[in-house]
Amino acid sequence: MFLNVHSSYSLKYGTQSINQLIATARHLGVHQMVLTDINNSTGAVEFIRECYKQGIAKEADEIHKGNIPYQIKPVAGIEFRIDNRLLYVGIAKNREGMRELNEFLSYHNIYNIPLPELPPEMKNVYIVYPFQKTFSQELKANEYVGIRAKQLNFLYKHSLLKQKEKLLVWHPVTVSNKITYRLHEYFRAIELNTLLSKVPDEQKCDLDEFLISESELIRQFDQYPFIVQNTQQLLDSCDLSIYFENSPVPSSKNKFYYTGTLDGDKQMLRELAASGLKYRYGENNPEAVARLEKELRIIELKNFCAYFLITYDIVDYAINNCGFYHVGRGSGANSMVAYCLRITDVDPIDLDLYFERFLHEKRTSPPDFDIDFSWDERETIQRYIFGRYPEWHVAFLGTMSTFKDRAIIREIGKVMGLPKEEIDSFTDPTKEKENLGNKTYQKLLAVHHYMKNMPNQRSIHAGGILISEEPITYYTALDMPPKGFPTVQWDMYEAEAIGYEKFDILSQRGIGHIREAVQLIQKNKGKSIDIHDFPTFKNDAKLNRILKEGQPIGCFYIESPAMRQLLKKLKCDNYLTLVAASSIIRPGVASSGMMKSYIERYHAPDKVVYLCDVMKQQLAETYGVMVYQEDVIKVCHYFAGLDLADADILRKAMSGKYRSKLAFDELVNKFFASARMEGHSEELITEVWRQISSFAGYSFSKAHSASFAVESYQSLYLKTYYPMEFMVAVLNNYGGFYSRWVYVNELQKTGAKVHLPCVNHSDEVVNIQGKEVYLGFIGIQGLEEKNIKIIPTERRSNGPYLDLEDFVKRTGISLEQAIILIRLGCLRFTGKDRKTLLWDVHNYLGFKQKKINGAELFKLSYKTYQLPELVDSALENAYTELELLGYPLNHKMFDFLKTRYRGDVMAADLHKHLGKTIRMVGNYVCEKTVHTIKNTKMWFGTFLDANGDFFDTTHFPNATPIYPFKGKGCYLILGKVVEDFGFQSIEVLKFAKLDIQLNPVAIN
Template sequence: MYLNVHSWYSLRYGTMPVDKLIEEACARGITRMVLTDINNSTGVMEFIRKCRKTGALSPIGGMEFRHDKKLLYIGIAQNKEGMKELNEFLTEHNLQKKDLPARPPQFNHAFVVYPFSQVNTELRQNEFLGIRSTQLHHLYKKDISLIKDKLVVLQPVFISGRIEYRLHEYLRGIDLNTVLTKVDDDDKCLETDQFLAPGELEAKFSEYPFIIGNTHKLLDQCHMDYPEGRVRLNRKTFTGNRETDRIQLEKLAQEGLLYRYGPDNKEAQKRLEHELQVINDLSFCSYFLITHDIIRYSMSKGYYHVGRGSGANSLVAYCLRITDVDPISLDLYFERFLNEQRTSAPDFDLDFSWDERDDIQEYIFKKYGSTHTALLGTITTFRDRSVIREIGKVMGLPKAEIDSFTDRTKELENRDNATYKKIMTIHGIMSDMPNQRSIHAGGILISEEPITYYTALDLPPKGLPVVQWDMYEAEEVGYDKYDILSQRGIGHIKQAVRLIEENQQQKIDIHQVRGFMNDRRLNERLKTGDTTGCFYIESPAMRQLLSKLRCDNYPVLVAASSIVRPGVASSGMMTTYIRFHHHPEEVRYLHPVMEEQLKETYGVMVYQEDVMKVCIHFAGMDGSDADTLRRGMSGKYRSRLEFDRLTDRFFEGARRLGRPEETIREVWRQVSSFAGYSFNKAHSASFAVESYQSLYLKTYYPIEFMVAVLNNYGGFYTRWLYVHELHNAGAKVHLPCVNHSDSAVNVKGTDCWLGFIGIQGLENKLIQLIPKERDQHGTYLSLENFVKRTAISLEQAIILIRLGALRFTGKNKKQLLWEVHTLLGNKVKPVNAAELFQIDKKQYQLPELTVSPLEDAYHELELLGYPLSLSMFGMLKTSFRGNVMARQMNKHVGAIVRMVGLYVCEKTVYTKNNKKMWFGTFLDARGDFFDTVHFPDSTPSYPFRGAGCYLVEGKIVEDFGYPGLEVRRFAKLEIKSNPVMD
């Protein structure tokens, strides 16, 4: 009887999760109903799957089609083919950005139900009119013979009671970006749009039994004939034949084994054969071959890639060059990626340069077909402080009051505020509800069947079709994703290698990483934390960790890449690992099993594999359950009931093996506190490989490397710091010049010319035009020649003159400003060819005009964001540079000192008492880093006041040999006045 049921996937409209819908229906004895969310089929597969588990409710898939606020019609699938028809209908209009029509096309396997208001519509055989019980009076004493067989019961379901109706109103207010009082009746559902008590709906239609009969007849014709149980839906073969796939994968793997290990490596050969057998048995040959095909294409185009994730545990992946991580040397076990007990879908994470990923994605779509390929979606939820802000806006609260409610430091003050209490009550109900559909960071699905059997597709701004559910649902439905990701670090490496070849005529094989790992110079740099610009190891936290560990080799770097993760420090495991790394004789293992399994990491669970080892060997769990438990702790498993069951199994298994109760609880504390933040070892190893590649380039080709970092949008820090590093590398850094600069930074020998990108206010068309015109028609000869050839406006010319980009003329800025105002008094037309006669413009005698370095620095600060002619220290009013420099801090541990630092970055954290504290990073006048800690009780409520130099007074402390400054007093220093303003 319920043909129009909505879950919370009717975004910002419906209120009930699928589980609750089913629970409410079963409680009322409902045995069949149709899920028809608004303009999406996100929840249909979940609905079918969960209804089948109850055994009491027959699920039917469908969709409600709306345009703006208007209900057009409801589509109800008769079967799997009908669901495909509905999905394809919506997909066509989404992808082509067309409005939904007033009438859909003829469906062969789906019914259409129009609202009763469209009673004049001439109905096809598969079309019906849905009538609400409140509309039955329209039938009174009317001739309904023409529509009698077409009338069905329409009882929409959006909510489950009065509280959810109020929640629905808030959702509508958020969706419409308006206050509650302005949410019209047409904008929301009726308070009666919910499941009725058993028998109540039939009673409302008791005088029209034929309508009830029509409804039952329609439902009787619907059967969702999707296969039961998890069926893998990925493309089943690469070559078109499974046996051919097996042969081809084995051939490629054996060729790769020879490339990676040379001939006669029996250990590698034995493992390779084992992996190939498991891959074939589990029907994963096509998955490996498709991934290899993606890599083959990228390498044919000269692209760089990094293979990460659990796939790096596979020797076959290493031999196919999907990854550059050697699983044998790192003792990575294949079972972490793929084993006979694993039910979850494994995947490869493939990183490409940010400017090459789009081409990779387009290749995949062309190769495997648009009907079988789609990007993976994601569903953002209402959560955190942003929800409070949204609710406050709907309530019509002033901004200042909303801001006070979102300030964590004011929670105690707000606790007794009635409005705040109301907001937090709504927040608690709304929290984790779906809010918007979006795109997964890089997941792609390649399907055997047309993907529209299982979902409709959206078309976000990226321009490629996206499924309407997330990675968790994809896994439940039966899809293994391919992660095609992008990152700046690969762009740094790729361009640096190219620049080295162009600037120094040297070719670099950046993939010979084994040699890099044994390079003394690289490891010395690693040990000191001198890693600015290097992928994953340049942040303050990582730089400090490398120094504390005195990390000078690849295995320790792999561990560091894992323990630097958020949450590890708060658990105490990072400190424990560092201490035991320096003093392994102090390790006291909780249990002999812990020593046996975790000796490499001093008893600390550094990797996800370590968590699994403990679950298997300490608590007697099997590999599948251990992996599921680990995934549950990291937020990648959605069944709370299943997770709780596995938690109980951990304790029961450990007790059954006779482990002491106190030890069990401490082991569990360590497992649960770390598992949610750790990487798998292969993931960390992949990051460490790329870190070594960056480190090699920074050490031996620092100028080209830093230019590549700048041209690929930097890394962790802001742009000026990388310009500073370019100076430190021995480059002569020049301000932009119209006769030398390109759009991006260029390098010739040791001369580096900043590009036009990054100049505040300079139009993009000029950024491209200036170097293009110069390359085509020769260097600019004068200001007048430049103006004529570019047709630049007065405003844009002034920007370039103030930055010194026309200094080639030999005239200073003030002289050029006089001249450009004279030139551009009238509109100047561009000259696209050399002039036949060049007539010199009349020259005027100007008074002496001078420009000071301080004035130049102010121009650069305004237009670049940092000064180049004069350092920020040179702009200070004071000559004091601190009584201790960064390199001297270790000699003054415990002393109260005053230091002057140039602000680099900060990090805000909250204490257990919800008070703010900060970590700061600065450069001293010599260009060396030092780090500060700002505790809540000794620091102003917000100590940082933007870029500039600060005077910092505090106590020097030391942690594993790494010095820091505990701040007591803190003030931003004044700079000299702009001469122009005096």
């Protein structure tokens, strides 16, 4: 009887989740209702699924109580509004009706066309218009008018009585009680960005828009029983039960076939794999042939050929049509088929990677490939995918952001009309106890309690793309976010529940570093680099020596302070150790103490005590510590005797990704029973299980770590043999872990001559010729994008600029923009100092001049004046560089200091002063805040000394102020030199920022 129900997916309007709506309906004995969220179908399939699931779950309980069980019949549709003005509600008769509604809304979303006042013809949809006293519209066969109980008086002598069969019961549902009505008012105020008291009534729902019993609703229409009958007939004719799959695993909705047939897919995949096998392993490798056949058998058995072929098609297009470099990572690197198809560059045989971690006979969902491209190339690949598959069959995965703690407090405070200062105090964690006694804050918290974690807005997933067999619009309408790709209206969890698996097309800057470095080496050195020649890289003694030193600044995944420290502690000089380091650096492993345990055992392998021979055999590579998810699988398989499929399911279950507790308990029991059959003692089994269960939740895929390690080696190779080109590539791809100046400093250390931007030498980005490097116009603070492009484009087209006058005329630059360039020295080619040029530019641009359209017939010269001597100060120029670049290029931060003192010890000599208290001066690079077991704060700092070398500090809570760091600059550090597995750092005792000289301009 309820044709117009809103859930919380009616964003900033509805107040009840789908489960709350269903629970309330069951409590009231409601048998039928229609979910019609405003301009979206986010919750439609979820609503249908949950209605049936809750009905099945309750059935046995109802029978036990002697009641007749019943099922809430779910019907779905969409409510269409413009600027909160209700146009009409569409109700799907069946699955085709749901598709028609979704495609109607999608069309207007994608092409940004306002919804029409009257909907188009939809054969499988009922259209319901709201009742109006002056309603006179000619109704079609599928069109109706909904009337509220309080509007029945207006039916007297109304023209609609001539079409009695067109009238329906209309009782919208938006809230559940007075409290949630108030919540609704807060939502509306937030949506309209206004005060609670200023939300117009027409922007809110009516006070009575809550669920009531069907008997009460029918009673309200007892004078018009034909309206009730019409409504019942309409609902009875709707059937969306096809959407419910009474199975823990929904049937796959992904594209079934790549070639069009299953046999065609099998043949194509086998041919590609066989060709790739020769490329990767040569002509005669029985082990590889056997494993490839095993994998293909399982892939074919699970009907996942299309998933592999679609991924291959994406990668093949990137390599052969675009020349793009990619990284295939994640559990997909466990697959030899993926390795042979060049989806990944990780050799699973070389690393003893289990295919079962990726795919096995008992896996029900498709495998998951993560493909990384450069940050500026990913969109090209995305557009290829969207052009490759038909409309409505490809879409981005959505996300649903929710109201978060501090954001909620701010939003609530704003609509309550609180001043900004008071709102700021309410969001300050340090004032939590003080605020609890504040009545306004208590009221705010009460609203926060109801609003927290409710849907706020739909957005787009970082990289997930869905490619479907049938139109996606059977399950959702599509949005068109600013990114410019159709996007489904639900997230990855609902996608999984429906039966979709995503293709992750991701991006990272590390790939951009590698790609551009290879291009620059070809251009600057004339050398062609095969960046995929990984076997050569990993066996390069020079690379491994530099890796061991722990200074790989700019290299993907291994440049952060924590990773640099770990590399030095491990004395990492080989690929397998780097793979392990990439895994144990993860927060969960590190905080659990396993990272420390691994390092200790790594340095004393002879002292490792294994639980038993099986554990020694399987975990010798990692010294008895389970570092990878694959280690969990190995132990479950070889120690307990579980087959590899069950071992992976158990591993997945312990990571929190298994929904059935009963099935999980059965697997645990199977582990113990199977281990007993292997002859192990109860004490040993219990201890092995303890180690497995304590680690599995933190574990990281070895294949994932291996993918990272491959890319790290590629970066390290380029930095080692072509450091200038590599660091230029890092700068042009917006760096990595550190601020831009750190990479400029690293570039200068390579021997490159780095110049400030110059209008006659610089491009938009950094360029390099031989050892001469010119910074680009990108990065100059305040320089407009149009000038960043115009200056080098005009120079390339019409030759170098002759002088300031020529530059001004040819670029049409404004006075303010010219001043920025002059102050930074970008026109130094003129031979004039900056202050003279600043004087001159005012002659050209310091007054308004009527713009002349067209070229000059004769060249007119400006008058010149004799100027007094203007002196440039080195410190003043350094301050200008700091202001306009964010760092001084031709000076160091140390040059700003009032003192000439640079510390008693340099970073390179720390190993000579172990256990001693020393003084150092360091240029601040970065910091990391952590919480101790006692919930106090401590910090880790990273600095450069006056020689440009890194050193690290530890700031314990009892030895530092509440917040020790005061922004960038140089600090005087008093501390004790300590060493941990060969890595030296400073335990800080005293710490203070040093004073700097004033800018001469400020003094004058």
